Amino acid sequence: MLSLTVFLPLAAALVLSAWRGLSEPAVRWLWAGISGVEPALVAALWITYDGPGIGHETDRPWLPGAGAGYHIGVDGLSLPLLALTAVVFLACAVYSLRGRPAQRDLRRFAALFLALETTCLGLFAALDLILFFVFFDLSIVGMYLVIAGWGHGEQAARSALKFFLYTFVGSLALLLGFIGLYAASDPHTFDITELTADPPLQGSGAAGPLVLLAIAVGLAVKTPTFPFHTWLPPAHTDAPAAGSAVLAAILLKMGTYGFVRIAMPILPEAWRTYAMVFVVVGVVSALYGVLVALAQSSFKRMIAYTSVNHMGYVLLALGAAGLAAGTDEAARVTAVTGAVVQMVSHGLITGALFLLAGILMDRGGTYEMDAWGGLAGPMPRFAALTAVAAFAGLGLPGFSGFIAEFQIFAGSLGAVPVATALALLGILVTAGLFLWALHRLFLGVRREPKPVGADLRPAELLSVAPLLALSLLIGVLPRWLLDVIEPAARTVVDLVAR
């Protein structure tokens, strides 16, 4: 069932790419249909999952000679991200089907997105390092094609190349780390559960930190954290709206998910020793991201930089969870839970924001905030949704962002009070940032680069609103999500404390 969930989009993608004569409506229905089935499948997986261990597990030999297997399964860490992936891809499918102006070469675009969905789902379900790596790399190739093929702006090809090179460098570092883990394990294996149960490189001197360094660099590029974030703004600016949404909502999570799934449980000793590094990197990313965002005149670049900020919070929490001394277990569990909730929350909110930015581009051909003004008049629904997304993004109570950030700060405060206090400043700036953006776009004298025409079309509304509704649902009734994440977070904390 899990394999079906992972590979169904890929099968649809193959049908789409091979079947040249397919009419455009048929492409739309197939894309939307498969994207609609995926959340249902993930929901079924969620309902039938009886935690706290690994459920829906499949473990087949794949490369027995090399110690890698086709091992997939879900637990409290991966289920929320699988659900997020399915939901965001559905939103992108709906968004891209909004009729005029039609997406260029829709058939290949849809095939590419479906294939990309498989790599994302596969990564969050993978319990084998090589399988994880395969999906990690394929997602880079897929995203490269999305940006290079469907990006806008003269720089699209260059931005795509930059994205590819940076993240590929990261993936090679990651692969080195994985091979290091493989060589150190006895018997040699790439299986994440086996490596977690019996972590290699414990008490091994310099090898553990070096392997952690390789893995952390790989994941940090993808996350991205300061100073590895430079690929992010151009990639986001030039990607098509749906591409940016997936890139920010899902692909960035591959990095943070990797920290929780691989780096922390498999290298606990090295993680504890160097947890402070991750705290510092997290805080610097959080503050740097938000300050640079403040300086942006482009709405989309601004959102892109807030991603750096939000991912910084995640790293802060994970680093704090590694500082065993001076804090109790409950706080560390809270921090890790908050980090995972933040991944989901950020995915929903940023996905919505990027789709909204796409609508802005669609109507006026520019992201420059100075080109706009008084948009609340002609486009009230657009203004309302953007305002909701902005408030969710700045962590207002009632939205998922608040739950996540509250837990992150509450969990980290005991362990790293100064760092947490500094990071809290980030929230303040974020609030100002979003309010200022709202102010510039929607209030004041009406100003538009060209006549905007109608307010949101149904497809646009249907793609953005559910993401925000989910964020609101998590914000108001977080229990159903936390109940799944918390046991898994507790497991991670126990594993790190070994």
Added chain:
Amino acid sequence: MHKEPLALVPEILLLIGAVATLLTGSFLPRGRQWIARAAAGTMLAASLVAAALAAPGADRTVYAGTYALDGATDAARVIVPAAALSVLTLASGRVRGDRRETEFCVLVLLGSLGAVLLAGASDLLLLAVAYLLASIPLYALAGWGRDARGAEAALKLYLLGVLLGITMLLGTAVLYGLGGATDYAALAEGLSGAPRAALAVGTVALLAGPLFKAGAVPAHFWVPDAVSGATVPAAAFLTTVPKIGALVALYRVLTVLPEQVLEWRVLLAAVAVSTMTLGNLAAFAQTDPLRLLGYSTISQAGYLLMALAVAGRADALRSLLLYLAAYAVTNLGAFAVAAALPNLRTLAAYRGLGRHRPWLAAALTVCLLGLVGTPPTAVFMGKLTVFSATWDGGMAWLVAIAALNTLVSLFYYLRWIAPALSIHRPGPPPQGAGPPGGNGEQREVTAAAEPESWAAGTAVAAASATLVLGAGTGWVLGLLSDTLVR
């Protein structure tokens, strides 16, 4: 003394095939020489089948210990004819109706036989003979096109090949003098007490030959010139098939050398590092896709040599053989794309390929990303196993350098992929995936040119095969053996 003619059926089939093709071709009119080509293809396939049937047999040596029948030979016997078959297929368009169509096939068969013999040789003298058999047909093959560039390619290949062949014979003589034998089993014992300096000289001289065949530094000079000068099918053969035999031969020779006397692992690691680094750095500035591929094959030889630096350790042979198979299919796929579009001699000319020939562009992308080592292609699996074996063999630093090199290689492969896949073009907004044609498309007539259908088919087949081999790596690894016999 084991004299078992039946044990050598795959090799004999290749030899009979060469003779039969030559005879058939001599009696056929020029327009019907494809029959000879078909005969050559049939014999290659027959050799492949015979090898597959013989593979489960017991590991042993035959003919007084001069020829080894083990997992490594079995693998070479399968990979080499399969690669040669692909070369014949991708060459179809180029050689069809040519005056020297039969010659091409005969040379391919003889070169393949030489490569298989190189892989199986378990005796220095047989190794030398196999070297000659694997080299001489290739000189002719490089010059097969009979143009100035081809002549230059052939001459360069010949001069370097003869020089290094003689060096290799010198090494053979020195090692014979030190060890008192030429077959590997006796040599391994005889060399253990040899003086270090003499052993080093003999070894280095001996390695010159196989390193030349493998296209590794410092015997790599012929590669880019031969690749860009020879016809594309010949270049595909030159850079693929001899490597298979040469690297297996090197592996066998290295395991004979006494490690306590000579630290050959460091030497091989140094050769690997310089080969991959030099190949990659030199590939940067290339604008001719064929020269780029030529340097890319040099860098691939560097990665392959990593497995030799840990020769004899667990999984080293298995990973080498896997990588060889993966390299052969991926490299041939990339050459097949070049063969399908022989008129595109610059990277920029590939602009727009994705729009006009989506399948060819997809095959090119898969093969080039495959050569980088992107999952889930076969070369990724090969690299993964080679890297793992090397790390496991205590050379983590070598793995780090190789990863860095992989990164560097990404740049130049992307220089080819990027124009091929570019959907954008300056000017009017695209109208979707309409059929090519119309005034706006005239500038890109090169990328839209009708490809050679056989070569294009080979490219797509090779790209699919690299994906299938990547997915089925587990199964293939299970078939490969990790034991050598002497």
